[in-house]
Amino acid sequence: MGEIMIDMKNESSAGPSPWERDLYAHLSEHADAERGLLEQYSTVAKETPSKAFQYLVNLLIEEEIRHHKIFSELAESLKDEALAGGRNAIIPTLDFDRANHDAVLDATQRLLANEQKDARDLKGLRRSLRDVKDTSLWSLLVELMERDTQKHIAILTFVRKHA
Numbered sequence: 001m002g003e004i005m006i007d008m009k010n011e012s013s014a015g016p017s018p019w020e021r022d023l024y025a026h027l028s029e030h031a032d033a034e035r036g037l038l039e040q041y042s043t044v045a046k047e048t049p050s051k052a053f054q055y056l057v058n059l060l061i062e063e064e065i066r067h068h069k070i071f072s073e074l075a076e077s078l079k080d081e082a083l084a085g086g087r088n089a090i091i092p093t094l095d096f097d098r099a100n101h102d103a104v105l106d107a108t109q110r111l112l113a114n115e116q117k118d119a120r121d122l123k124g125l126r127r128s129l130r131d132v133k134d135t136s137l138w139s140l141l142v143e144l145m146e147r148d149t150q151k152h153i154a155i156l157t158f159v160r161k162h163a
């Protein structure tokens with residue numbers, strides 16, 4: 001008798017739980033959708049004669065590549081948890097306690113202070129670009145970096161809360 005293949009669609013008691021099955025289907029679908037989106041962006045970037053539009057679409061492409069990667073990593077990690085006990089999951093489990101607690105908090109605090117300073121600097125910079133905000137991409141780009149900085153602060157705040 002051949003070995004029975006257990007995959008993420010397996011509905012037997014040996015397979016993933018219903019929650020794992022549904023989440024996996026959802027994550028895989030989303031990863032595929034992100035890939036479709038990426039192809040559309042690439043076509044748009046290739047076909048437009050506008051360099052400004054192309055520049056912005058290329059920024060979006062970089063982000064969508066990262067989204068696709070993260071969705072794939074979420075799906076693969078879930079699969080590894082469900083079928084192999086999480087031994088090879090790409091996304092690590094929360095193991096801040098393996099590191100020196102004070103060292104993690106110290107580093108996080110320092111990085112957070114930098115990001116907060118960065119946020120203030122960017123705000124000032126955006127103010128000095130007010131005159132060209134509707135006639136160039138510069139102010140928009142600074143605004144996007146401000147949003148990124150908020151994201152960086154959210155990441156570090158997560159670490160501070162859970163370390």
Ligand SMILES: [Fe+2]
Nearest residue numbers: 034063064067
């Ligand atoms: Fe996306």
Ligand SMILES: [Fe+2]
Nearest residue numbers: 115118149152
């Ligand atoms: Fe940052």
